[in-house]
Amino acid sequence: MRFSAMGDVAMTVPVLYALAAQNPDLRITMVTRSRFVQMYDWLPANVQAKGIDFSGNDGVIGLTKIYKELRSGNFDAVADLHDVLRSKYIRTCFAVSGVRVAVVQKGRKDKKELIGNGQTHSALMPMVERYANVFRRLGLRLDLPKNMKIDLRSENFSSIWKFAGKKEVGEKWVGVAPFAAHAQKIYPLERMQKVVSMLAEKGCKVFLFGAGPKESAAMAAWEQACPSDGQGGVVSVCGRLDGLRNEMLLMSQLDLMISMDSANMHIASIFGVPVLSVWGATHPKAGFTGYGQSRDSVMQLDLPCRPCSIYGKTPCQFGDLRCMNIEPEAIAAKAWDMVIQI
Numbered sequence: 001m002r003f004s005a006m007g008d009v010a011m012t013v014p015v016l017y018a019l020a021a022q023n024p025d026l027r028i029t030m031v032t033r034s035r036f037v038q039m040y041d042w043l044p045a046n047v048q049a050k051g052i053d054f055s056g057n058d059g060v061i062g063l064t065k066i067y068k069e070l071r072s073g074n075f076d077a078v079a080d081l082h083d084v085l086r087s088k089y090i091r092t093c094f095a096v097s098g099v100r101v102a103v104v105q106k107g108r109k110d111k112k113e114l115i116g117n118g119q120t121h122s123a124l125m126p127m128v129e130r131y132a133n134v135f136r137r138l139g140l141r142l143d144l145p146k147n148m149k150i151d152l153r154s155e156n157f158s159s160i161w162k163f164a165g166k167k168e169v170g171e172k173w174v175g176v177a178p179f180a181a182h183a184q185k186i187y188p189l190e191r192m193q194k195v196v197s198m199l200a201e202k203g204c205k206v207f208l209f210g211a212g213p214k215e216s217a218a219m220a221a222w223e224q225a226c227p228s229d230g231q232g233g234v235v236s237v238c239g240r241l242d243g244l245r246n247e248m249l250l251m252s253q254l255d256l257m258i259s260m261d262s263a264n265m266h267i268a269s270i271f272g273v274p275v276l277s278v279w280g281a282t283h284p285k286a287g288f289t290g291y292g293q294s295r296d297s298v299m300q301l302d303l304p305c306r307p308c309s310i311y312g313k314t315p316c317q318f319g320d321l322r323c324m325n326i327e328p329e330a331i332a333a334k335a336w337d338m339v340i341q342i
Contacts, residue, residue, distance in 0.1 A: 001031035001090065002081040003052075005181065007288070008127070009036045010266035012081055013043070014148045014291045015131045020044040022141050029073055038245040039267070042150040054086070067093040075099060079134045102137040104130050111286055111310045118306040123285040130287070147292025149272030152252055160250050163241055164207070167253060172339050174199055175250075175257040175273075177209040177264035178218075182312035184281035184321065185261050191328045193222050195258070196234055198332040203232040204339065207250065209264055210238045255342045258335055261312065265290045274342070276335050280323040281314065283307035297338065299331055 002012050009032055020028055021044055030040055034051030050070075057066055067090050077100040080091045095101045107124055114121045128144060135142050167173060178192045200206050205228060208219040219236040226234040241247050248267055251257065257268035257275045261282045265275050269290035277290065279300040286307065289298070300306075306323055308314050316322075 001078070001087055003031075003033055003054075003084070003086060004082075005263070006036060007263035007266045008082075009033075010039060010263055010270060011127050011288075011291065012131055013039055013270050015128055015135075015142075015144065016040070016047055017043050017148055017150075018132075018144055019135055019140065019142050020047045022143065026140070029075070031070065035244070038243065038248070039270075041245060042152070042155075058086075060089070063089045064093070066090060070094075071097070077101070077138045079138060080104060081131050081134060100138060102134045104134050106130065107287075114283065114286060115307055115309060116305060118283040118285055119302060119304055121285060124287045126287045126289070128291055145292075147272055148270065150252070150270060152249070152271075155249065157249060157253075159242065159246055160253065163246075164205075164235065164250060164253075172204045172256075172342075173207065173254045174204045174335065174339060175207045175209055175254045175259075175264070175268065177257065177259040177262060179210045179215050180260040180262040180312065182281070184308070184314065184316060185279075185312040187260060187278045187280065187324050187326070187331075188321075189218060191326075193225075194328040195332045195335070196222055197226055198328070199335060199339075200226045200232045200234050202336060205232055206234045207254070208234065208236045208238065209247065209251070212238075256335060256339050258331070259290075261288060265293075269293055274338055276331070276338060278324075278326065278331065280321060281306070281308050281312045281316065282310065286310050297334075299326055299334060301326060 002009050016028060016030060026046060028047045030049045031052060034053055037049040037051040040047060040049035052066055063086060078091050078094045080087045080103045083104050091101045110124050132142050132144055176196055180186050196206050210219055216238040219238050223234045223236045228235050251268050252271035254273050257273050259265040259275055259277055261279055265277050268275050269292055275290045275293050276297050283306055284298055301323055303323055
């Protein structure tokens with residue numbers, strides 16, 4: 001079970017994909033929030049996702065209700081991939097009833113030591129390996145491949161083509177996800193708009209991913225400034241495709257995703273899409289890079305203050321987000337180099 005956040009949930013997908021493929025007789029139920037269930041639509045048949053809603057189901061009474069509902073699944077073991085208060089309560093109920101339980105080891109001490117020491121500290125264990133170790137401790141076989149790409153040959157893309165137009169031979173589609181959960185992880189929007197414009201001018205069709213009214217307004221303005229004309233241009237996806245599943249299908253068709261340290265980096269990685277990730281307050285060494293992504297596809301500045309936090313919540317101690325002082329021309333050039341190699 002892993003309830004949030006979206007990026008952390010997305011990182012469980014390649015782990016469960018490998019687990020299911022290597023243990024075909026194993027029945028796997030992924031318990032997560034209902035809005036994330038669609039992430040598991042393309043996993044092997046021995047995986048099912050169960051959505052839960054904590055609204056009205058919080059506190060001891062609510063969590064006990066959820067446990068009783070899950071107990072009907074007659075599970076042999078429980079893997080807690082979250083290790084927060086809610087998951088602790090539910091897994092404890094299972095343990096008391098005699099079910100084997102294993103818990104993710106997040107490496108909190110190591111992550112604390114990484115703060116402010118990104119230049120010298122060694123890279124920490126990737127989060128996907130921490131997830132995998134939970135299943136290994138339950139005695140299951142699990143070897144993570146270097147990368148993954150879900151087979152979508154039987155998928156119906158009609159709604160995607162209706163929205164985006166069918167991708168022509170030689171056409172380059174680039175996704176840009178300019179937002180993140182915390183301001184310290186967001187590349188300055190006026191600079192990212194320059195990156196978007198430069199790629200559109202080179203003939204790339206740029207799709208903007210995001211959610212929420214503020215993000216929608218910003219991306220609508222970028223689209224208006226550089227509308228798609230069939231040969232390049234900018235298209236805002238925000239609120240215009242029906243649900244997460246369709247956004248994921250569109251993402252699977254990209255030649256490149258440019259993303260902050262955010263969920264979109266991990267979702268694109270599920271489909272084997274190359275990701276150029278832009279890092280500010282956080283650091284790739286914490287173990288949260290996209291699954292299977294190259295170490296060379298990272299844009300960051302080597303500063304002694306980085307990372308100032310692991311998750312990007314801490315305000316910049318200097319008040320200027322100097323870690324995001326990356327030239328837009330450098331990002332656009334790196335992105336173009338990655339695109340033309342495909």
